[in-house]
Every structure is written in C-alpha cells, then in structure tokens.
Amino acid sequence: MSSTPSVVLFLAWITTDVHSEKILDRLRDSTVVLSPDHVEDPITIITWRYKTHLAADWNGQKAPFSRIFKDGCSLNTETGELTINSVRLEDGGVYTTQINNKTQTAVKLQVFSPVPKPNITLSCNPEETQCTLSCTFNRTDDLGEVHIFWILDDKLKKEGKELNITKETKELMFICSLENSVSSGNSSELQNPLFFKNEDVLYLVFFALYTSLLFVVGLIIIHQSKKNSSFHLFSKSVFIF
Ligand SMILES: *[C@@H]1O[C@H](CO)[C@@H](O)[C@H](O)[C@H]1NC(C)=O
Ligand SMILES: *[C@@H]1O[C@H](CO)[C@@H](O)[C@H](O)[C@H]1NC(C)=O
Ligand SMILES: *[C@@H]1O[C@H](CO)[C@@H](O)[C@H](O)[C@H]1NC(C)=O
Numbered sequence: 001m002s003s004t005p006s007v008v009l010f011l012a013w014i015t016t017d018v019h020s021e022k023i024l025d026r027l028r029d030s031t032v033v034l035s036p037d038h039v040e041d042p043i044t045i046i047t048w049r050y051k052t053h054l055a056a057d058w059n060g061q062k063a064p065f066s067r068i069f070k071d072g073c074s075l076n077t078e079t080g081e082l083t084i085n086s087v088r089l090e091d092g093g094v095y096t097t098q099i100n101n102k103t104q105t106a107v108k109l110q111v112f113s114p115v116p117k118p119n120i121t122l123s124c125n126p127e128e129t130q131c132t133l134s135c136t137f138n139r140t141d142d143l144g145e146v147h148i149f150w151i152l153d154d155k156l157k158k159e160g161k162e163l164n165i166t167k168e169t170k171e172l173m174f175i176c177s178l179e180n181s182v183s184s185g186n187s188s189e190l191q192n193p194l195f196f197k198n199e200d201v202l203y204l205v206f207f208a209l210y211t212s213l214l215f216v217v218g219l220i221i222i223h224q225s226k227k228n229s230s231f232h233l234f235s236k237s238v239f240i241f
C-alpha cells in the first residue's frame with residue numbers, strides 16, 4: 001500500500017528528467033552546435049559544462065576559454081552557442097550551460113558512426129524451392145540502435161534481419177538496408193535466384209516452340225512451292241521470316 005506514492009514520485013521524476021534534457025544525435029566527425037534555449041540580451045556570463053567538467057567559460061571580458069576542447073571548439077559570446085568541430089564518439093554525454101547565471105535545458109549529445117554497407121548471404125534448401133536471405137554486417141556499439149529492413153523491387157519494405165523467399169515470390173530484386181539515427185546504407189542488389197531459374201525454363205520452352213513452329217512452316221512452304229513450282233512465292237516467304 002505504501003509503495004504507491006513512491007512509484008508515482010518515481011514516475012514524475014523520470015518524466016521531468018526527460019523534459020529537462022534535449023537529446024541530440026549526431027554523426028561522428030560532423031560539426032555540432034549546442035544552443036542554449038532561451039537567452040536574454042545582453043549576455044555577460046557563459047559557462048558550459050560537460051559532465052562535471054568546465055568545458056567553456058566566459059565572463060564578458062577575457063577571450064572565452066575552454067579547458068577540454070581547446071582548439072576543437074568555439075564559443076559564440078553573442079548567442080551562447082558552443083560549436084564542436086569534428087565531434088568524436090567520446091564527446092557524447094550531457095552538456096549543461098548557464099547564461100547570465102540562469103541554468104538552461106541540458107543537452108544530451110549522442111555521437112554515432114555511420115552504418116556500414118551490409119552484405120546479403122543466401123542459403124537455399126536442396127530442392128531450391130525456398131531460400132533465406134540474411135543481412136550481415138559488423139554490429140558495433142558505436143552504431144547505436146540499428147533498424148534492418150529489406151527493399152523488394154525498390155518499393156516494398158519488410159522488417160527484419162532475414163527474408164524468406166519461395167517460388168511464389170514475385171519480386172526480382174532485393175536490397176538489405178540499414179538505418180541508425182544519423183545515417184543509412186544499402187547492400188548491393190541481389191537478383192531473385194528462384195525466379196531466374198523459372199525464367200530460364202520458360203525461355204527454353206519458348207525457344208523450342210518457336211523453332212519447331214519455324215520448321216513446320218518452312219516445310220509447308222517448301223511443299224507448296226514444289227507443288228506450284230513458284231520459286232518467287234518461296235523466296236518472298238523466306239524473306240518475311
Ligand atoms: C552571477 O553569480 C555570481 C556569483 O554567484 C554573481 O557575483 C554575479 O553578480 C551574478 N551575475 C549575474 C548577471 O546575475
Ligand atoms: C561483406 O563483403 C565484403 C566483400 O565481399 C567483405 O569485404 C566484408 O568483410 C563483408 N562484411 C561482412 C560483415 O561480412
Ligand atoms: C568487425 O569490427 C571489429 C571491431 O571494430 C573488427 O575488429 C573486425 O575486423 C570487424 N569484422 C569485419 C568482418 O569487418
């Protein structure tokens with residue numbers, strides 16, 4: 001019974017914490033601008049903290065000073081913005097700032113690497129009626145959460161690391177695609193291995209039918225031309241072929 005108020009309190013704490021922090025996802029090696037949310041003119045004092053360290057400090061007189069980033073960052077004393085050039089994975093974390101002694105909304109910076117180009121590995125049953133396509137890539141922590149999906153014939157999308165196809169699958173082309181919060185990447189295209197088998201058979205049947213038709217028609221023409229002794233008709237018919 002007595003646990004209810006503390007649960008409510010706990011939930012309230014989580015909610016306010018989420019609200020008092022902006023989350024910023026950025027690509028490794030990009031330029032990141034951290035902005036205070038509401039500043040009043042004129043700005044006389046700026047402090048930026050990274051975790052518990054002082055990252056940048058300005059008191060209206062001397063040139064801004066930065067202990068952690070040194071040349072890697074700059075402070076705009078008119079807007080209070082902190083710019084980090086070529087951000088590294090290890091620069092991720094919570095940044096807090098005070099402008100004119102007023103605490104601003106904290107920024108949680110999350111830095112990720114771009115997703116790699118994935119590979120498709122194929123395994124089919126011995127009868128070659130069903131195949132499983134797997135999307136493989138080197139999953140590392142610096143990618144964050146990776147969303148894996150398949151693109152079938154450039155339009156249909158299917159979620160998941162694996163895609164099963166059968167002889168009934170109509171699509172001809174498959175791409176595996178990866179996405180994290182800062183980038184996306186496609187595999188090379190894979191042609192439907194089952195469909196192209198069917199196509200080969202169909203093509204052979206067509207070719208066989210076509211040549212036998214030609215043969216029969218040819219025989220008829222030769223027969224006719226012998227009967228009529230009309231060489232002219234014969235050569236004209238051959239020309240049409
Ligand atoms: C900010 O705080 C410092 C020390 O607490 C104080 O000396 C200073 O006057 C304050 N400045 C402003 C602009 O409020
Ligand atoms: C994907 O394929 C390429 C080329 O065959 C290979 O160099 C790479 O190591 C493969 N990556 C994975 C994660 O299997
Ligand atoms: C996967 O990543 C690890 C660590 O970055 C690396 O040592 C390994 O060689 C990678 N494997 C492939 C197949 O790229």
Ligand SMILES: *[C@@H]1O[C@H](CO)[C@@H](O)[C@H](O)[C@H]1NC(C)=O
Nearest residue numbers: 130131132160162163164165
């Ligand atoms: C694909 O087929 C394999 C083998 O039949 C099965 O184990 C697997 O669960 C299937 N995967 C999906 C995503 O349907």
Ligand SMILES: *[C@@H]1O[C@H](CO)[C@@H](O)[C@H](O)[C@H]1NC(C)=O
Nearest residue numbers: 151154155175177184185186
């Ligand atoms: C992946 O392929 C799809 C379909 O062809 C295309 O729309 C998308 O832009 C591609 N993404 C990348 C990162 O190349």
